[in-house]
Amino acid sequence: MNDPQIPQDSIIWSQEMVRSTLPKRAQDSHKGVFGTALLVAGGPDMPGAALISGLGALTSGVGKLAIGTYRETIRSIAHAAAEATYVPDALIHIANGTHSLTSYKAIACGPGTLPDAVTEAAIDSLLNSPAPLILDAGALSERSYVKRSAPLILTPHAGEFSRISGYSTDQMAESPGACASAFAMEHDLTIVLKGPRTTIAFPDGELFHNPTGNAALAKGGTGDMLTGMMLGMLCCHENWRHAVLNAVYLHGACADEFIKTRSPHTMLAHDIAKLLPEVWKQYE
Amino acid sequence: MNDPQIPQDSIIWSQEMVRSTLPKRAQDSHKGVFGTALLVAGGPDMPGAALISGLGALTSGVGKLAIGTYRETIRSIAHAAAEATYVPDALIHIANGTHSLTSYKAIACGPGTLPDAVTEAAIDSLLNSPAPLILDAGALSERSYVKRSAPLILTPHAGEFSRISGYSTDQMAESPGACASAFAMEHDLTIVLKGPRTTIAFPDGELFHNPTGNAALAKGGTGDMLTGMMLGMLCCHENWRHAVLNAVYLHGACADEFIKTRSPHTMLAHDIAKLLPEVWKQYE
Amino acid sequence: MNDPQIPQDSIIWSQEMVRSTLPKRAQDSHKGVFGTALLVAGGPDMPGAALISGLGALTSGVGKLAIGTYRETIRSIAHAAAEATYVPDALIHIANGTHSLTSYKAIACGPGTLPDAVTEAAIDSLLNSPAPLILDAGALSERSYVKRSAPLILTPHAGEFSRISGYSTDQMAESPGACASAFAMEHDLTIVLKGPRTTIAFPDGELFHNPTGNAALAKGGTGDMLTGMMLGMLCCHENWRHAVLNAVYLHGACADEFIKTRSPHTMLAHDIAKLLPEVWKQYE
Amino acid sequence: MNDPQIPQDSIIWSQEMVRSTLPKRAQDSHKGVFGTALLVAGGPDMPGAALISGLGALTSGVGKLAIGTYRETIRSIAHAAAEATYVPDALIHIANGTHSLTSYKAIACGPGTLPDAVTEAAIDSLLNSPAPLILDAGALSERSYVKRSAPLILTPHAGEFSRISGYSTDQMAESPGACASAFAMEHDLTIVLKGPRTTIAFPDGELFHNPTGNAALAKGGTGDMLTGMMLGMLCCHENWRHAVLNAVYLHGACADEFIKTRSPHTMLAHDIAKLLPEVWKQYE
Ligand SMILES: Nc1ncnc2c1ncn2[C@@H]1O[C@H](COP(=O)(O)O)[C@@H](O)[C@H]1O
Ligand SMILES: Nc1ncnc2c1ncn2[C@@H]1O[C@H](COP(=O)(O)O)[C@@H](O)[C@H]1O
Ligand SMILES: Nc1ncnc2c1ncn2[C@@H]1O[C@H](COP(=O)(O)O)[C@@H](O)[C@H]1O
Numbered sequence A, B, C, D: 001m002n003d004p005q006i007p008q009d010s011i012i013w014s015q016e017m018v019r020s021t022l023p024k025r026a027q028d029s030h031k032g033v034f035g036t037a038l039l040v041a042g043g044p045d046m047p048g049a050a051l052i053s054g055l056g057a058l059t060s061g062v063g064k065l066a067i068g069t070y071r072e073t074i075r076s077i078a079h080a081a082a083e084a085t086y087v088p089d090a091l092i093h094i095a096n097g098t099h100s101l102t103s104y105k106a107i108a109c110g111p112g113t114l115p116d117a118v119t120e121a122a123i124d125s126l127l128n129s130p131a132p133l134i135l136d137a138g139a140l141s142e143r144s145y146v147k148r149s150a151p152l153i154l155t156p157h158a159g160e161f162s163r164i165s166g167y168s169t170d171q172m173a174e175s176p177g178a179c180a181s182a183f184a185m186e187h188d189l190t191i192v193l194k195g196p197r198t199t200i201a202f203p204d205g206e207l208f209h210n211p212t213g214n215a216a217l218a219k220g221g222t223g224d225m226l227t228g229m230m231l232g233m234l235c236c237h238e239n240w241r242h243a244v245l246n247a248v249y250l251h252g253a254c255a256d257e258f259i260k261t262r263s264p265h266t267m268l269a270h271d272i273a274k275l276l277p278e279v280w281k282q283y284e
């Protein structure tokens, strides 16, 4: 009997694969080598999502991080993600085309943002940018996707994937890998279908399954942290697929570290960024 | 000779009871399984109460937490309870019936709120909601209670209980359990009568006494933390009575852990949330 | 040969005296037993002083703490001293007599406040209050002192003491104890003459010398921390003199703990509050 | 074969030199002995730079620290650098000559500031002040330098040095020491040419090379931290050259300490200030 949660043809992204694909931070590198990531996140009622994903990116290898968010949110979080620079009212500027996107090494959009018309217009601009792009949460909508050269990565949980793909909850529960793969191949993008067992479907049909993580992650904010970590990993990995897979893996590994000595009911999303430095080291 | 502080017919909620009633966070759960809690807290001069109780809820098993408070307070605390979402001016919206309460798994109101007309109107709405409801501090008033299907839990200290029940301080000191039980049964609600030895009286006459805690808790803010923890516990426990009892127990157990190596004069309420992850684990 | 820094007739406030005078936090106490302290601190350009002294008070045994400061400062610090409540524009309200002072167990004024006319008017009100009163920093001025029943404690460093007393730096360097005692007896108040070796002169001529502390304390903000700690200690000690002496002693002992493993150049004032819980415990 | 990155005639600033030049914080010193440092930092989109460099200065031996920045930035960071005092709109006041600079022991300008006309005018004033002056980041421009008695220290990375000196990237890569020395001698100032191997060129031709640091430092904010640390060190060292060299050395040593147990991809600039107390101690 197969566990219905594990897609049949998927490969488990194992500890050994992580060890062999994590990048070395070259001794003679400077921040420019890792580039500047753009994170568009945080809405009026969800300012914390910008902070959580910002901390995820900062601790995951970026060179520099620019956080695009509301002025109000900048005031709230600037001291807590002090290493970032800020782009006030980024969504509007991106939607209007008045904020250049050409210099970013990678871009993520969605944690804490409202799924409204401005966000949709901004996503149009982002899709036309030359950088690898992660869309999450408020940036996940049923829409068409233009052809782009750089990777497009969507990180829905089951509910979000159902909304954007039209698959029913039953279909997804029975064969998550098949659903994710079909959608990824049809739209030429990558689906990170998040859940107790996260499935990663690449546009060419390659399918992976993540072995780490536990129910300490079943709490608001952990998805935002993953988006930030993936954004940072895109900046320090040469191979973007490894970045995606290692972000998912290490995110779960931090939660596994947490519950060794602490109750899973008590973890907060930002704890992941505090655990990451030592957890990551274990795989280097 | 009986200790007059321990109500005679009460059961001590023991370590073994905690061990056998704490929930397992099921491996395949997602945040939706634990639901969204609503915390209405924090007034203009007491913004910190929203943060303290928010941290209590976030570390006590919620799926998601929405904090309803003043815009000003959101600015102050959003980065420190980054995993929460925010409902600006919640008291007014709840009082006016313009904020729907149907989707919350549990609700708490009172830490840091002013006991004014708006609060009273909001409580009317909250009492009519279908979720388990905790009223604390500024939400404790002498009033009538409508019949509701979900549990109603009041968490007064002696002064507050005297104010809402009319019992004199002498009566309460002599037989706290009897007073709490009488009130609980008459009004069909649960009384958590807080103090050096906290008494929990359920509406059917069941009476418990909490064995943990110490004078490190005799400082502003610790009650706010308890309210938040109880709110979180309601989201992750199947049995709401266990949630109430375990919140009181673990709250005190954290303080007991604190003073093993630190002076009881020096504890701050938010230290409890920092100690909770490892303390909780000891009972799993 | 006598060390000129140690006043000749002073008693060293020793480790044994600390041990025998630190209060027990009675098991059955509640926050009301320790009372509410009022801290008036923080000016527009020195908001941090309110936070540092607030943390000092909160970790030193208060029941409740009310911080009176500017609205702007409340916004900045409310999440970091979340256990406190706030009195906006306190200086003005106290100066105008529109904020009642009768219910406070102890009051401190001065860290970060400007030495202007409003402050002076507020001090007039504070001197007429029935609570033990600490004046520090911006609240130290050359002025007359009304007769009051509760203790009045001034905590100047050498420069401030010279300004308020008229003693020259030379006089003070030669016989700090004599200068402090003379001033204390003449004005019927207590002088905590701060420096590398702090001298405490009580109004009846009793003179103490503090043996703890080191040059890690020679940095902005450490005096604010002492004021806050003393305020907290006044709330949990029965004997106010012991509160004053133990605050000075433990403040220095924290710095001594710090430099066991860390360079004295690197200590920040708020580190003292982080060290205090374990340091205090060593004397219980 | 010589490593082209190490300038040929440079001296390695070694562990032994650090040990023999780090200052003792004299037991009987008070904050006035170490003086007040002025840090002008933080722009509207880079508020965090003021905090990071502020924490660097506070943990590196200053007596007092005044942070000159935007009002908005003060609101964001005041609680996190609570030991500092603040000068609102400092750049404008310094540019206009309405903020006196005579009392500062050392001054730094640039982290997070915009390289605009106001900054340039402020630098004119700063150059005319009597204190040792560090210019970094937004304060580095192609300009002429007036003769001044106190040291002038520029801390460019390769890109910034190319911009202010006109040397090409190739020239600098081939002989960084020669380029830095030539510029330092010509303009009678000190160049800290930052990079994987930082070169320090004094105006008399003395040339040093720093042996510490690693790619964990290749991330936004680490330069701001160095500027702050150097500012603090100028306040506690008697010999300003030792201050410059020890700041660069300890900054790198903290990063070396970090990666002993943590991945270099995960370090944040403010982690350096957290590690500094114990790292510094190792050299005392
Ligand atoms: N029970 C679980 N076991 C493992 N990972 C989980 C579990 N619940 C949630 N997660 C992870 O936590 C994150 C939740 O993201 P989101 O649903 O966007 O908040 C995703 O990365 C999920 O894969
Ligand atoms: N001396 C004490 N021993 C044990 N618990 C205490 C003591 N003092 C206060 N508490 C607890 O601390 C909290 C105070 O709540 P409140 O009075 O609302 O601030 C309650 O949970 C009390 O039960
Ligand atoms: N070198 C030192 N040794 C011991 N204590 C010191 C030293 N320098 C400062 N202090 C203490 O640090 C605090 C400074 O207060 P203030 O001058 O108001 O900032 C006082 O409590 C002083 O006694």
Ligand SMILES: Nc1ncnc2c1ncn2[C@@H]1O[C@H](COP(=O)(O)O)[C@@H](O)[C@H]1O
Pocket: A026, A027, A028, A029, A030, A031, D157, D194, D195, D196, D197, D198, D212, D213, D214, D215, D216, D217, D218, D219, D220, D221, D222, D223, D224, D226, D251, D252
């Ligand atoms: N690969 C590296 N190895 C050692 N130090 C580095 C490295 N990359 C950057 N740094 C240091 O980090 C700081 C970066 O400053 P900035 O370029 O202004 O952000 C400087 O002190 C550099 O010397």
Ligand SMILES: [Mg+2]
Pocket: A137, A157, A223, A224
């Ligand atoms: Mg999500």
Ligand SMILES: [Mg+2]
Pocket: B137, B157, B223, B224
């Ligand atoms: Mg309470």
Ligand SMILES: [Mg+2]
Pocket: C137, C157, C223, C224
């Ligand atoms: Mg002072």
Ligand SMILES: [Mg+2]
Pocket: D137, D157, D223, D224
């Ligand atoms: Mg720089």
